[in-house]
Amino acid sequence: xDLKELYQEIILDHGxxxxxxxxxxNFNKDAKGHNPLCGDKVHIFLKIDENKNISDISFxxxxxxxxxxxxxxxxxxxxxxxxxxxxxxxxxxLQMIKESPEMKTKIINENEKTKLMSLSGVKQYPMRVxxxxxAWHTLTSAMNNSQEETNTEKFD
Amino acid sequence: MNVNNIKKQFPIFNNKVHNNDLVYLDSANSxxxxxxxxxxxxxxxxxxxSNVGRSVHYLAVAATxxxxxxxxxxxxxxxxxxxxxxxxxxxxxxxINLVAxxxxxxxxxxxxxxxxxxxEHHSNYVPWHYLRKLKGVKINFAEINNDGExxxxxxxxxxxxxxxxxxxxHLSNVTGAILPIKEITSLAHSRNIPIxxxxxxxxxxxxLDMQDIDCDFYAISCHKMYGPTGLGVLYAKKKWLDxxxxxQGGGGMIREVKKEGISFGDLPNKYEAGTMATAxxxxxxxSIKFLNQIGIENIEKHESELTKYGEEVLRKxxxxxxxxxxxxxxxxxxxxxxxIHAHDIATILDEDGVAIxxxxxxxxxxxxxxxxxxxxRASLGVYNTKDDLDKLNESINKCKKIFDR
Ligand SMILES: Cc1ncc(COP(=O)(O)O)c(C=O)c1O
Numbered sequence: 001x002d003l004k005e006l007y008q009e010i011i012l013d014h015g016x017x018x019x020x021x022x023x024x025x026n027f028n029k030d031a032k033g034h035n036p037l038c039g040d041k042v043h044i045f046l047k048i049d050e051n052k053n054i055s056d057i058s059f060x061x062x063x064x065x066x067x068x069x070x071x072x073x074x075x076x077x078x079x080x081x082x083x084x085x086x087x088x089x090x091x092x093x094l095q096m097i098k099e100s101p102e103m104k105t106k107i108i109n110e111n112e113k114t115k116l117m118s119l120s121g122v123k124q125y126p127m128r129v130x131x132x133x134x135a136w137h138t139l140t141s142a143m144n145n146s147q148e149e150t151n152t153e154k155f156d
Numbered sequence: 157m158n159v160n161n162i163k164k165q166f167p168i169f170n171n172k173v174h175n176n177d178l179v180y181l182d183s184a185n186s187x188x189x190x191x192x193x194x195x196x197x198x199x200x201x202x203x204x205x206s207n208v209g210r211s212v213h214y215l216a217v218a219a220t221x222x223x224x225x226x227x228x229x230x231x232x233x234x235x236x237x238x239x240x241x242x243x244x245x246x247x248x249x250x251x252i253n254l255v256a257x258x259x260x261x262x263x264x265x266x267x268x269x270x271x272x273x274x275x276e277h278h279s280n281y282v283p284w285h286y287l288r289k290l291k292g293v294k295i296n297f298a299e300i301n302n303d304g305e306x307x308x309x310x311x312x313x314x315x316x317x318x319x320x321x322x323x324x325x326h327l328s329n330v331t332g333a334i335l336p337i338k339e340i341t342s343l344a345h346s347r348n349i350p351i352x353x354x355x356x357x358x359x360x361x362x363x364l365d366m367q368d369i370d371c372d373f374y375a376i377s378c379h380k381m382y383g384p385t386g387l388g389v390l391y392a393k394k395k396w397l398d399x400x401x402x403x404q405g406g407g408g409m410i411r412e413v414k415k416e417g418i419s420f421g422d423l424p425n426k427y428e429a430g431t432m433a434t435a436x437x438x439x440x441x442x443s444i445k446f447l448n449q450i451g452i453e454n455i456e457k458h459e460s461e462l463t464k465y466g467e468e469v470l471r472k473x474x475x476x477x478x479x480x481x482x483x484x485x486x487x488x489x490x491x492x493x494x495x496i497h498a499h500d501i502a503t504i505l506d507e508d509g510v511a512i513x514x515x516x517x518x519x520x521x522x523x524x525x526x527x528x529x530x531x532x533r534a535s536l537g538v539y540n541t542k543d544d545l546d547k548l549n550e551s552i553n554k555c556k557k558i559f560d561r
Contacts, residue, residue, distance in 0.1 A: 038499045039529040064497035
C-alpha cells in the first residue's frame with residue numbers, strides 16, 4: 001500500500017469536483033457532522049418520499065480530499081435507495097473500512113463497490129479513517145433525525 | 157554552533173520513517189529529546205529513585221536535592237528573583253489553569269473583564285472561559301492586524317476600566333508573531349493590571365529574563381524545551397504566590413491538618429500538591445544544561461536564519477501561501493496550498509519522512525478569523541538545517557504533482 005493507492009484518480013476526481021455538493025430543496029431530513037481533529041465539516045440533506053425512498057441527497061461542507069470524495073461517492077450511490085438499503089450500505093461500508101477486506105452487500109453492483117473500495121486506502125493511515133467515515137456517520141444521524149451534531153471525536 | 161553535532165545528540169534521528177531520514181518539522185508541537193535527558197530518566201529510575209520531600213532516608217534526601225536543584229537551575233535560566241517563584245506543573249496548560257482558577261476565585265467578580273488575543277492557543281482561552289460561567293466575567297480579544305501580529309496599540313485599544321487580567325502568548329504557534337511582551341507588560345502595569353504570558357513557544361527559542369520583562373506570570377511546557385512530557389513550569393511573582401489561594405489540595409502542600417481545619421505549607425510546596433513528576437523534573441535539569449551548553453543566543457541566531465531561509469524557499473514556490481507575515485517572527489512556518497487540504501499535505505509529506513502538523517493547531521479563533529479551516533505548519537528546532545527546508549519544499553512539490561494528475 002502506498003500513497004498512490006490512497007490518492008487514486010477516482011478519489012482526486014471526487015475530492016476536487018464533489019458531486020451533489022449543494023442543498024436539496026425541500027429536504028425533510030438533515031444532519032451536521034464535524035471532525036474536530038481535522039476541521040472537516042459536512043452537512044447532509046435528504047429528501048425521503050412517502051415510499052421511504054431517498055429521492056434526493058446532497059451535502060455542503062469542506063475538508064480534505066478523502067472526506068470530500070467519501071461524501072461525494074456516498075451521495076451518488078444513495079440516490080433512489082430505500083431507507084433500509086441505506087442502513088445496510090452504511091453498515092457494510094463502515095465494516096469494510098474497519099476490518100473487512102471487501103463489501104458484502106448485494107444492493108450495489110461490482111463497479112459501484114470498486115468505487116467505495118477506493119476509500120479503503122485509509123486503513124493504512126489510522127488518523128485518516130475518520131475523514132473517510134464522517135459523511136457516513138452523519139448520514140446515519142440524518143436518517144435517525146438526531147439533532148445532535150455528529151462528532152467523530154466526541155468531547156464537550 | 158555545529159548543527160550536525162547537535163543533531164547527533166538526538167537518538168530519534170537514528171531511525172528511519174517510511175525508509176527515509178526523519179525531517180522533523182513539528183517542534184512547536186513538541187521537541188525531540190537529547191540523549192542526556194533520556195539517560196537521566198533511566199539513571200534516576202535505575203540508581204537513585206525515591207519520592208521527594210517526604211522521607212529522611214538517603215535516597216529520599218538525594219532525590220529531594222536533585223529535584224530542588226532543577227528549580228534553582230530554572231530560576232537562573234529565566235532570571236527569576238527567587239527559586240520559590242518556580243512552580244512545577246504538568247504543563248503550560250496546568251500552569252494557566254492554576255492562575256485562572258486561583259486568581260479568578262480571589263479577585264474576579266461579575267462584569268470584570270479578561271483580555272486575551274485572537275492568537276491564543278485553546279489552553280490560554282478555555283481556562284478563562286470557565287470564569288464566564290463561574291463568575292460572570294467577560295472575555296475580550298485583542299485583534300490581529302493583516303500580518304497576523306498583535307501590536308501594543310491593539311492591546312491598548314482593547315483595555316477598558318474593567319480589564320482585570322491580560323493573558324497573551326509570547327510567540328504565536330501559528331503565525332510565528334513575537335509579541336512585544338515587555339512593552340505590553342509595562343502598559344498593563346501602568347493601568348494596574350496583572351499580566352500572564354503563555355510562554356510555550358517563547359521559552360524554547362528566546363532568551364528569557366523575568367525580571368526584565370517584569371510580567372506577573374509566565375507559563376512554560378518543558379516538553380517543547382527538549383525536556384520530558386508531563387512537566388511544565390509556572391513562573392509567578394512571589395507576591396502573587398503568597399496572596400493567591402492554593403490550587404489543588406493534597407499531600408505535601410499542607411502545614412497542619414486537623415479535623416477542624418487546615419493550614420497550608422510555604423512556597424513552593426503550597427502549589428505542588430501530591431507526588432510530582434519527579435523523574436521528569438530531574439531530567440529537565442539536563443534540558444537546561446543542554447540549552448546552556450549551546451547558548452540561547454546561538455539558538456536564536458540559528459533558528460532566525462533558518463526561518464528566513466524557509467520563508468524565502470516557500471515564497472519562491474508559487475503554490476504556497478504563508479499564513480501571516482510578522483516583522484518579528486519565530487521559527488514557525490504555517491502555510492496553505494491552493495486546492496490541497498492541509499491534512500492531505502501532511503499525509504503526503506509523511507511518506508517522505510517529513511513530519512509537519514496540519515489542522516487548526518488548537519487555535520480555532522485565529523483560523524476562523526483568517527477564514528481557514530486548517531493550515532499546514534512546519535516548525536523548527538535547534539536540530540534543523542536548511543536541508544530540512546529544501547526537503548520540505550521538494551515534498552510540497554510532490555503533493556502538487558499528485559493532485560495535478
Ligand atoms: C502557544 C501554546 N500555548 C499552550 C500550549 C499548551 O501546552 P501543553 O499542551 O504542553 O500544556 C501550546 C502547545 O501546544 C502552545 O503552543
